[in-house]
Amino acid sequence: MSAAERLAVAPLLDVVRARLADEPGQLTPHRVAVALREAGRPVGDATVLAVHEQLRREVLGAGPLDPLLRLPGVTDVLVNGPDAVYVDTGDGLRLTEVGFDDDAGVRRLAQRLAAQAGRRLDDAVPYVDARLPDGTRFHAVLAPVARPGTLLSLRVPGRRRLDLDDLLAARAVTPAGARLLARVVERRLAFLVSGGTGSGKTTLLGALLGLVPGHERMVLVEDASELRPDHPHVVALEARPANVEGAGEVPLRTLVRQALRMRPDRLVVGEVRGAEVVDLLAALNTGHEGGCGTLHANSASDVVARVEALAQAAGLPREAAHSQMAAALDVVLHLGRGSDGRRMLTEVAVLGRRDDGLVVAEPAVAVDDDGRLRDRGGADRLADLLDGSRS
Numbered sequence: 001m002s003a004a005e006r007l008a009v010a011p012l013l014d015v016v017r018a019r020l021a022d023e024p025g026q027l028t029p030h031r032v033a034v035a036l037r038e039a040g041r042p043v044g045d046a047t048v049l050a051v052h053e054q055l056r057r058e059v060l061g062a063g064p065l066d067p068l069l070r071l072p073g074v075t076d077v078l079v080n081g082p083d084a085v086y087v088d089t090g091d092g093l094r095l096t097e098v099g100f101d102d103d104a105g106v107r108r109l110a111q112r113l114a115a116q117a118g119r120r121l122d123d124a125v126p127y128v129d130a131r132l133p134d135g136t137r138f139h140a141v142l143a144p145v146a147r148p149g150t151l152l153s154l155r156v157p158g159r160r161r162l163d164l165d166d167l168l169a170a171r172a173v174t175p176a177g178a179r180l181l182a183r184v185v186e187r188r189l190a191f192l193v194s195g196g197t198g199s200g201k202t203t204l205l206g207a208l209l210g211l212v213p214g215h216e217r218m219v220l221v222e223d224a225s226e227l228r229p230d231h232p233h234v235v236a237l238e239a240r241p242a243n244v245e246g247a248g249e250v251p252l253r254t255l256v257r258q259a260l261r262m263r264p265d266r267l268v269v270g271e272v273r274g275a276e277v278v279d280l281l282a283a284l285n286t287g288h289e290g291g292c293g294t295l296h297a298n299s300a301s302d303v304v305a306r307v308e309a310l311a312q313a314a315g316l317p318r319e320a321a322h323s324q325m326a327a328a329l330d331v332v333l334h335l336g337r338g339s340d341g342r343r344m345l346t347e348v349a350v351l352g353r354r355d356d357g358l359v360v361a362e363p364a365v366a367v368d369d370d371g372r373l374r375d376r377g378g379a380d381r382l383a384d385l386l387d388g389s390r391s
């Protein structure tokens with residue numbers, strides 16, 4: 001659908017959604033046409049088909065999970081076999097009334113969703129990690145590998161993008177913390193956002209990318225497209241797994257290399273989790289400033305070990321990994337949880353080299369539970385980086 005068509009279709013979607021919600025049934029072009037006519041909006045066939053297609057994409061076809069996936073504020077839906085379905089609508093996991101007749105039902109749904117993403121899921125390879133057409137991240141492991149039954153994990157993309165003001169309002173960062181983060185972006189420092197699973201890494205990265213000056217060209221490289229920064233000049237590359245025949249894979253690593261030929265002012269790797277770390281470090285070592293990404297790590301100081309492990313697994317010797325890291329990365333922004341469970345920036349660390357040449361992440365700022373920033377050993381180095389006395 002062209003942009004113009006999308007614009008024409010958008011106002012009709014709500015009309016049809018409202019009409020169809022009144023009488024549930026199969027979504028067909030005919031019903032769409034009738035609904036529009038009854039609403040006093042008769043349109044041509046092409047528009048009917050465009051509205052139908054758009055609505056069809058909205059309906060995931062996740063069977064009993066569909067109502068959960070439509071809950072306001074839903075972030076995760078987890079299925080632990082046929083008898084336990086959990087949902088998180090922003091305040092932790094909650095067991096729901098939803099269930100399946102038996103594990104075969106869960107398995108069928110898992111296979112159907114996998115097929116929607118063009119992936120295979122069967123006893124030969126009983127797990128899948130994919131993105132559904134609407135952007136939902138979908139993971140499944142079939143029983144009996146999984147217990148107590150087939151396990152599904154769905155991560156629903158935020159309907160609303162959170163910006164730095166939203167993060168301030170959610171007390172994920174303090175005003176002083178936000179100023180520090182803005183300065184990191186402004187100074188074009190290379191940074192990684194670290195934290196545990198679901199700690200808000202991608203969200204914070206997206207918010208920070210919204211601060212990048214509009215004249216800069218941003219190239220995003222992602223495994224599954226999640227980042228939608230509020231910025232006028234963003235292009236994105238999305239990795240692709242091999243198809244059912246095992247062909248056609250486009251790995252992240254290849255895309256990082258492609259991105260470098262696209263004249264990025266900012267190179268962004270959504271989530272660094274494999275061999276692409278080598279290409280990212282190489283890129284940042286060859287004059288591509290302002291690179292950034294997220295990395296799964298339990299503390300800022302773990303980031304070095306994690307990068308080292310990924311780089312070594314990709315064949316880069318330890319010393320090389322450390323010298324590249326030292327030259328490539330400036331700061332680590334670490335996310336954790338406050339005592340009340342809220343996601344928050346807990347630490348900023350600077351990367352430096354020890355006498356033996358190995359890189360360490362030295363804490364520069366620690367954020368208290370009450371939001372106060374406290375200087376740590378690396379504070380002076382961080383100040384140097386931020387005030388621009390660096391070359």
Ligand SMILES: Nc1ncnc2c1ncn2[C@@H]1O[C@H](COP(=O)(O)OP(=O)(O)OP(=O)(O)O)[C@@H](O)[C@H]1O
Pocket residue numbers: 075156157158167170172195196197198199200201202203204271294296343344
């Ligand atoms: N500060 C925040 N306050 C409330 N909700 C948040 C906050 N940050 C992120 N979220 C929500 O938490 C969920 C997980 O966030 P996000 O995807 O950014 O985490 P992540 O660390 O990148 O996760 P993963 O480890 O899966 O990559 C999202 O639904 C997001 O909208």
Ligand SMILES: [Mg+2]
Pocket residue numbers: 201202203271294
């Ligand atoms: Mg993420």
